[in-house]
Amino acid sequence: MARLSGKAAIITGGAGGIGAATGEVFASEGAKVALVDIDAGALAEVAAHIRKQVPSAQVLEIARDVGREASAAAIVKETLDAFGRLDILVNNAGIRSYEPLDEAKAETWQKILSVNLLSYAYLAREALPALRQSGKGAMVNISSTHAYNPRAGMGQYDVAKAGIISLTKTLAFEEAERGVRVNAVCPGLTLTPFHVRRFAATGKTEHDLRTEKVDHNIQRRWADPKEVAWPILWLASDEASFMTASVIMADGGTRV
Numbered sequence: 001m002a003r004l005s006g007k008a009a010i011i012t013g014g015a016g017g018i019g020a021a022t023g024e025v026f027a028s029e030g031a032k033v034a035l036v037d038i039d040a041g042a043l044a045e046v047a048a049h050i051r052k053q054v055p056s057a058q059v060l061e062i063a064r065d066v067g068r069e070a071s072a073a074a075i076v077k078e079t080l081d082a083f084g085r086l087d088i089l090v091n092n093a094g095i096r097s098y099e100p101l102d103e104a105k106a107e108t109w110q111k112i113l114s115v116n117l118l119s120y121a122y123l124a125r126e127a128l129p130a131l132r133q134s135g136k137g138a139m140v141n142i143s144s145t146h147a148y149n150p151r152a153g154m155g156q157y158d159v160a161k162a163g164i165i166s167l168t169k170t171l172a173f174e175e176a177e178r179g180v181r182v183n184a185v186c187p188g189l190t191l192t193p194f195h196v197r198r199f200a201a202t203g204k205t206e207h208d209l210r211t212e213k214v215d216h217n218i219q220r221r222w223a224d225p226k227e228v229a230w231p232i233l234w235l236a237s238d239e240a241s242f243m244t245a246s247v248i249m250a251d252g253g254t255r256v
């Protein structure tokens with residue numbers, strides 16, 4: 001029996017590394033999947049890949065900017081129009097900025113907070129009526145190890161990721177009696193196309209990254225995006241029925 005059989009899910013940032021892997025894992029477990037991303041071209045490629053890997057997959061492509069408040073209601077409406085229900089919301093879209101706080105511009109703060117934090121709050125708000133109606137609604141918010149372990153140079157990102165933990169717990173407390181579970185996953189170093197492109201500029205290939213020994217975690221390696229997608233799947237599934245207001249660290253044992 002597929003673990004998400006009969007369920008419909010929204011995954012934001014669905015064209016990126018972790019979002020695409022989650023979309024594929026969800027589809028392979030029987031969910032209808034609405035993938036949301038600002039990059040329509042990458043979204044079409046990921047949707048085509050999932051349909052190839054999982055011929056029974058029902059994948060809806062929603063090309064929208066989640067950083068705009070109005071997108072949230074539109075995304076939920078498009079999903080309900082296509083699938084007739086909504087059981088799972090995975091808030092995963094994320095952007096990065098590398099400004100130290102003494103140089104941080106208001107424009108960057110606003111962009112990071114809009115995409116990495118407020119989009120989670122607005123989509124949660126708009127999705128909740130349908131998630132409550134599901135009877136077994138589940139939300140999984142993607143934060144980062146850096147919510148707990150902030151560093152120099154990415155303060156805006158780390159602040160937003162810490163905010164996601166707080167948002168997750170507040171929503172869990174507010175929704176517990178309405179049957180919606182809300183949890184977070186904190187990925188550690190995960191080898192996504194973004195990082196492959198970033199390191200290509202320094203001369204490192206994907207093979208170099210896959211085989212190098214890193215100091216960030218006790219497994220001393222990068223995660224494959226699917227290694228983050230599996231914990232997301234579990235939290236979204238009915239197997240995690242006693243899990244709410246929880247945070248799973250999918251980080252290979254990150255060193256603090």
Ligand SMILES: NC(=O)c1ccc[n+]([C@@H]2O[C@H](COP(=O)([O-])OP(=O)(O)OC[C@H]3O[C@@H](n4cnc5c(N)ncnc54)[C@H](O)[C@@H]3O)[C@@H](O)[C@H]2O)c1
Pocket residue numbers: 012013014015016017018019036037038039042064065066067092093094095115142143144145186187188189190191192193194
């Ligand atoms: N990869 C890692 O090492 C890592 C570690 C910790 C946390 N995370 C978090 O996991 C999540 C996914 O990360 P990833 O590595 O797969 O990232 P990614 O950059 O590969 O994918 C992010 C996706 O979000 C989309 N996106 C960006 N802005 C958007 C917007 N305004 N509207 C709609 N879509 C938008 C991008 O187009 C992209 O497809 C992010 O929240 C990230 O912060 C990643």
